[in-house]
Amino acid sequence: MPKDTLTADQIVRAAIALLDEEGLDGLNMRSLGKRLGSAATAIYWHIKTKDELVRLAGDAVWDEIALPDLDTTDWRTATTAMATATHAMLTRHPWLGQAFGSHLLYGPNKARVDDHTLALHERAGFTPTEADQAAATLLLFTLGAALGPASEIALTRRLTRNGTDARQALADTMTHAARIAAPYPRLRERIGTTGYADAPENTFHFGLHAILDGLTARLAQHTTEH
Template identity: 65%
Template sequence: MPRDTLTRDQIIRTAIELLDAEGLEGLNMRSLGKRLNSAATAVYWHVKNKDNLVLLAGDQVWDEITLPDLRTVDWRTAGTSMAVDLYAMLGRHPWLVQAFGSHLFYGEGKARHDDHSLAVYEAAGFAGAQADQAAGAVFTFVLGNALSASAAASLTRRLSRDGGNAQELLQDTMTRATEIAMRFPRLRGRLETAGAADYAGAPEESFEFGLQALFDGLEDRLAARPAQGGAA
């Protein structure tokens, strides 16, 4: 595909597909050019370098999150919807979780999401820095929950690239981790109840439980403000 038929949108969409399949470590201009049926040099007419491409791809995926209409739903319903959508988006694009450690993301997609997130917590009754803190608490909770799946995807790809059987290597690691865990009473009790296969995973519905507990806490802070002279 000649450079004059390529568009930035095509490049970004294809980069997202490559990142989803191969992770951050699998993204390079040669592989991207091959997917685009174009020379790698043609890509540079539209993006500066790999880091710039990651930023562009990372910003576009934020548009996958639905922004609820605060005129039709209450703040907690809106906040829950956005958090669940964010969690699902990070699950579809686990490379983005990795990229947070090495890139500072910005752009219209993320800004639109962040602005609406602040609107949700302002609608709840938080103001100024408190709205930022509420939005940040929910965001970091979601990000933390997405980290495990992102790490597992990255590790599986790395083990596969190293020429080993990823499933066997992961199973061997879990066997050794289980042997150590059996020395501790609470972990041993969990293993005896849930089984070794579930040792590394959270119980079902843990994300939903934690998210609603977090919103309960935010509501409690709002309810307590009059008794504290308006302080949250």
């Protein structure tokens, strides 16, 4: 694809697809150019560095989060919808959680989601400071909940690139972990029913509703105080 027909949006969309398949370590301008049918040099006409490309890709995926109408949706329903959509987005793009710790990420799509989240909590009755804290709590929990599957994907890729049978390596690890857990009855019982990096079923929804129960209680306390 000649540079005069290549657009920044095309590059970012191709980068997201490559990141989804290969992770951060698999993203480079040569592989991206091959995917686009273009020379790597043509990409540099639009995007100067890999860091800039990751930032743009990292912001673009936040556009996948639908924003509930705050005039027609109650606080808890809207918060649940946004947290669930964010968790699903992070699961679809497992490289993004890793990018939070290795790249400077910002942009209009993330800003749009952040502002809507703050407005959601403020409308519910939280002070601006509390809205900030509630939004941060939910985001950190959601990121953490998506970390297990994302880390297993990244680990599997690394093992495979090193010539290791990733599936066998993970199975062997679980066998060793089961031996270590043998003296501990509660751990022993659970470790035989999960895979590497797996959380118990419905952990995300359990944790989300536990956080929302606590925030709901704080809102009720505000009501009684005023």
